[in-house]
Amino acid sequence: MSDVVLHVFNWKYQEIIDRLGEIREAGYGALLIPPILYSDVNSHDWWQRYQPKDYRVLLSHLGGKKELEELIKQCHTGKPKLKVYADIVINHMANENREDRLNFPGEAELANYRHNRDLFEANKLYGDLNEGLFSGHDFNRSGNIQDHEWSDRHRVVYGDISDLPDLMDSPWVLLQQRTMLAALAEMGFDGFRIDAIKHISTRMIDNFADSDSLAGRYLFGEVLTTNDHEEKTFLDPFLQETWISAYDFRLFQTIRNAFTMGGSLRTLARPESENNGLPWARSVTFVVNHDLPHNEDFRNLLLDRTDENLAYAYIVGKDGGLPLIYSDHNESVHRHPEDHDRWCDAFKREDIKRMIRFHSQVQGKKMTMLYESDLVLIFRRGDCGIVAINKGGDHASVEFDTSGLKNPSLYEDCLNNNKMTIEGDRFNLSINPRTAQMWLAQK
Structure with a gap:
């Protein structure tokens, strides 16, 4: 079975279902789908999916619980079977301009639940929607992380990211996170990407990662690092204090340096043994992910187009790690016209399909x-x-x-x-x- 993961970035759930035949034909073994917790259903902006309103509801601009259940069913019953990984946001809640901004989902939303009871009951994951989930007592409330504080691990874990209310690792919050993820596992999700995991305390990670309900599920996190200092501050402790996998930003930095003028491909020959990449069993390898095109602070990390193609041949051709292919719908084009069709429908590019064919033929064979x-x-x-x-x-x-x-x-x-x-x-x-x-x- 292929283990190559397709990141269907910001795809509507029904579109994913409709294109499963193409996805299987291209050779993928798993899907990473966009954040599924309740967010603004009226906004097409991709970043709204990273601002959850309620753990207990599965509903967004991309679809609802019914479509998710059908997606999982078709992925698991079709041939070959596809695994389904969900992107989960648990570090913070939505930044909303209202008086009760630290009450979630908030009085107006609870009234919406009552007014549209059938809709929200149909999309309920767990719990009693007559009651609120979080209040001001459930947030750290230590203010935004300032520019000079991004290398301070304590501030990065317990501070707010751009006014997004940062959840505490209190018993109540931990219970809700554990319950939510257990309910998603019961639905049939094969694993989860944990967004912004370097902003989450080890206590919060252990709370769900070590729960019996997630036994056998694949977990990986986004420990975003761009230099050696950040790796020592965030990535090394993450590897030491948890068992779950992570985006291999260490290998990505090695790839970037190797393909720059004056850089050497020798650094890619033995990445794990030379500390140029994560341990192979905990590595999700990539050459582009959704943060790089869409976050202005990270666009300088994007590879040259040709280098990106060569890097794909490397990560799909090498052994170790779980290769991830990013495929969007031109979301970055309105700000960066030069991105037009660069990643749109990349999942069915002929060269990538041929790389995956190679990968499947040599899977498990030593490099x-x-x-x-x-x-x-x-x-x-x-x-x-x-x-x-x-x-x-x-x-x-x-x-x-x-x-x-x-x-x-x-x-x-x-x-x-x-x-x-x-x-x-x-x-x-x-x-x-x-x-x-x-x-x-x-x-």
């Missing part, structure tokens, strides 16, 4: 370096797969030892439809500038 330099990286996967990347601007001709490869054997390049026969102890591979190759031995 062994065949050649490494500043500009060229070549490695094999077991005895039947070869990945070659040339980031340089010149043609490369590289000779390597064929030990461990099927030999003699005909190989086909999944990306470029070329064929070659490997035989003898040495082989010379030709790689065009700024391209990648993914070779599979033919049976």
Whole structure:
């Protein structure tokens, strides 16, 4: 079964259901769907999904509980089975301009529940919607994190992000989070992405991660780091204090540095053993995620388009980690016209589909370096797969030892439809500038 995750960023649930055939055909093994907790149903803005109003209701501009149940059913009963991971926001609640802004869902929303009882009961996850869920006693109320405080772990955990009310790790809040996630697991979700997890205390993480209701579920978090200091402050403690997985920002930084002018692909040869990436069993690998195009503070982290394609060949071709492919609907174009169609429907790009085919064929096979330099990286996967990347601007001709490869054997390049026969102890591979190759031995 493929383990490649498709991030269907800001897709409506019915659209996901309607396109499951295409998603399966492309070779994905799991979906990461947008935040599912109750948020503004009238707003198409993607960031509204990251401002929950109530844990007890599954309803947003993207759909409701009925569509989610149908999505899970079709993913689990269709062939091949697809896993469904939900994006969950538990660090904070919505920033709303009302007098009772620390009461959730608030008096006006409770009145809405009563007025539209059938709608909200149909989308209820758990609990009594006649009563409020949180009050001012459930929030840290220590003010916004200031620019000079972003390297202070205590302030990052217990401060507000841009006026978003920051939840305490009190017994009541922890009970609601545990109950909510248990109810979602009962619905059939296979795992959860925990948003803004570096802003969440270890006590809050342990509260749900160690619960029996989530046993066997896949959990991963967003520990966003951009430099060595932030990794030591946030990522290293996260790895030491929890068992769950995380976006591999350490590997992403290594990839960015490797593909910059003067950077070296050698740093990608053994990322885990050289501390250039997370432990393989706790790594969700990516080359772009939704924060990078949409957050002005992070757009400078975006890779050059060609480098992004080469990096995809690397993370999908390497062993270890869970590769994530990002696919949106041009949400960033209104502010950045240059993004047009860059990630829109990326899930069905022919080159990515071919990378996933390679990945599925070599899954579980050991990665062994065949050649490494500043500009060229070549490695094999077991005895039947070869990945070659040339980031340089010149043609490369590289000779390597064929030990461990099927030999003699005909190989086909999944990306470029070329064929070659490997035989003898040495082989010379030709790689065009700024391209990648993914070779599979033919049976």
